Amino acid sequence: MFFVDDQTLMKIVALFGEEAVKLVRVLKVVDELTDNEIADKTQMSIYMVRKALYKLYDHSLVVLRRSRDKEKGWFVYHWRLQPDQFAGFITSMKRRVLERLKTRLRYEMNHEFYTCQTPGCKRYTFEDAVEFLFKCPICHKPMTHVNYNCFIKVLIRKIEQIERELSE
Ligand SMILES: [Zn+2]
Numbered sequence: 657m658f659f660v661d662d663q664t665l666m667k668i669v670a671l672f673g674e675e676a677v678k679l680v681r682v683l684k685v686v687d688e689l690t691d692n693e694i695a696d697k698t699q700m701s702i703y704m705v706r707k708a709l710y711k712l713y714d715h716s717l718v719v720l721r722r723s724r725d726k727e728k729g730w731f732v733y734h735w736r737l738q739p740d741q742f743a744g745f746i747t748s749m750k751r752r753v754l755e756r757l758k759t760r761l762r763y764e765m766n767h768e769f770y771t772c773q774t775p776g777c778k779r780y781t782f783e784d785a786v787e788f789l790f791k792c793p794i795c796h797k798p799m800t801h802v803n804y805n806c807f808i809k810v811l812i813r814k815i816e817q818i819e820r821e822l823s824e
Pocket of ligand 1: 778793795796
């Protein structure tokens with residue numbers, strides 16, 4: 657048995673879907689369960705259970721043990737959570753997100769943006785805006801410089817938060 661906090665569960669939802677969270681919830685309080693037992697406990701179809709299990713299995717978040725049903729002769733799969741893998745997995749996800757945010761921040765800070773302010777139209781970098789002679793190629797309205805300082809502040813705050821979490 658091990659403790660998975662809600663924050664971790666939410667990340668699992670985002671990555672693998674609600675079904676995976678249902679699996680984690682039933683698996684975390686037992687040693688191991690078969691596909692059928694999980695289906696019973698979660699009220700999910702065996703198909704959905706297996707689909708979700710294999711997603712987690714791909715990331716080594718669950719392991720399986722195979723045994724043979726003595727009467728029927730077929731294989732039975734027993735699933736178990738890999739608690740120590742969860743921490744490592746979440747950490748590597750955070751590192752990946754951090755890298756993406758930093759790349760985005762660099763891009764935002766190194767460019768000036770111009771837009772026509774029309775909903776649905778795009779924003780352009782200074783270089784592109786020059787090409788278009790500061791006229792929006794879609795609606796043909798003049799484009800003006802826009803300030804993304806608020807967005808940059810949000811990015812920085814998010815980066816700092818993840819860095820703090822990673823250093824804990
Ligand atoms: Zn436009």
